[in-house]
């Protein structure tokens with residue numbers, strides 16, 4: 382199989398990358414390990430979309446705006462504009478990739494690659510039929526964990542500097558059958574009081590400091606982002622398995638506690654948990670520019686910007702209680718340069734995920750879904766330009782990339 386652009390991973394960054402590459406004229410293949418698209422937003426039950434506005438200005442537009450429009454037109458977007466229905470999202474994403482002409486291969490897990498002199502010649506995937514290879518001029522790593530970049534030999538970092546620990550993992554879950562779930566602030570206060578009392582008397586040992594919940598599309602259902610699993614590696618099968626056991630144990634314990642003690646929860650039940658525990662952070666590749674905390678806190682702009690955000694640095698404590706939040710100056714935003722999505726030393730690879738070149742702190746801001754979506758659109762567009770011009774992605778003109786992104790409706794920063 383030979384394509385212009387091959388993308389491993391059909392999640393938050395991978396779908397916009399594939400759509401952008403195909404719309405830009407590249408023969409594009411998207412390979413995803415599951416049987417549907419969306420990554421954390423669907424498989425991980427992560428909700429809502431966070432942090433893509435500075436006042437009225439949308440800092441992520443383009444394909445992400447089309448996703449929002451698609452959700453809205455199919456009744457899959459909450460009146461708050463951020464909460465969405467993950468089943469409708471799957472369909473919206475199917476339509477986007479099909480209409481763009483992307484070849485999609487589900488149930489295809491990336492397992493290895495063949496490289497020569499810093500160029501990826503082919504990537505290997507495993508499906509039910511056995512292993513198969515995909516050749517392409519440009520590859521895009523959208524696995525979230527930089528699986529392809531790491532296998533190809535990119536320099537990577539994992540977790541925070543002092544001990545390599547990553548942000549905690551969280552199994553998201555939904556509770557249905559709640560009475561008066563619409564009065565969210567009241568429910569939040571009630572559940573928090575019950576939660577903190579159970580922690581204080583030793584019945585609960587969860588490291589998370591409070592209850593984090595969100596509305597859903599259904600009036601009797603709430604979304605919980607409250608389990609916290611610390612100190613385990615999201616890159617080890619053994620530790621990931623421990624994390625899945627622990628996330629599920631915490632979810633059931635919380636639901637049993639609320640059903641026993643919270644008014645309105647008498648007939649509630651754990652309706653579903655995500656099909657995998659949510660991984661906030663794992664590997665990050667090193668690129669020609671390393672985005673740092675100061676870039677975010679000083680709202681830094683870049684001539685080669687390809688995405689923008691004002692979501693704060695949001696670090697859930699990797700080793701226990703507490704969450705650190707550090708904001709971008711009011712009304713302003715920071716930008717992400719193209720150099721952050723180009724792994725050093727691999728000539729034909731781009732990143733379309735949270736695993737771009739950034740420190741642990743900077744990653745804690747750019748990791749939210751709208752921003753990763755913008756990064757994905759930039760990666761796919763750049764890959765298509767590089768293929769068309771028969772040059773390395775690092776050698777395309779960043780101004781031409783910005784023009785292409787702007788023409789496609791994306792916001793690419795102050796100078797865009």
Ligand SMILES: Cc1cc2nc3c(=O)[nH]c(=O)nc-3n(C[C@H](O)[C@H](O)[C@H](O)COP(=O)(O)OP(=O)(O)OC[C@H]3O[C@@H](n4cnc5c(N)ncnc54)[C@H](O)[C@@H]3O)c2cc1C
Nearest residue numbers: 390392393394414420421431491525659660734735749750
């Ligand atoms: C618990 C939790 C809560 C969060 N809360 C929010 C929130 O409220 N709002 C917000 O905006 N963001 C939130 N985030 C952040 C956000 O969900 C992620 O950072 C973002 O989705 C990452 O996008 P991605 O494309 O890098 O990875 P993903 O969306 O995970 O996509 C990766 C895709 O690659 C596939 N894949 C992985 N490995 C392979 C392989 N080897 N072969 C083939 N396919 C593969 C996966 O199946 C998946 O489809 C949260 C994250 C977590 C974990």
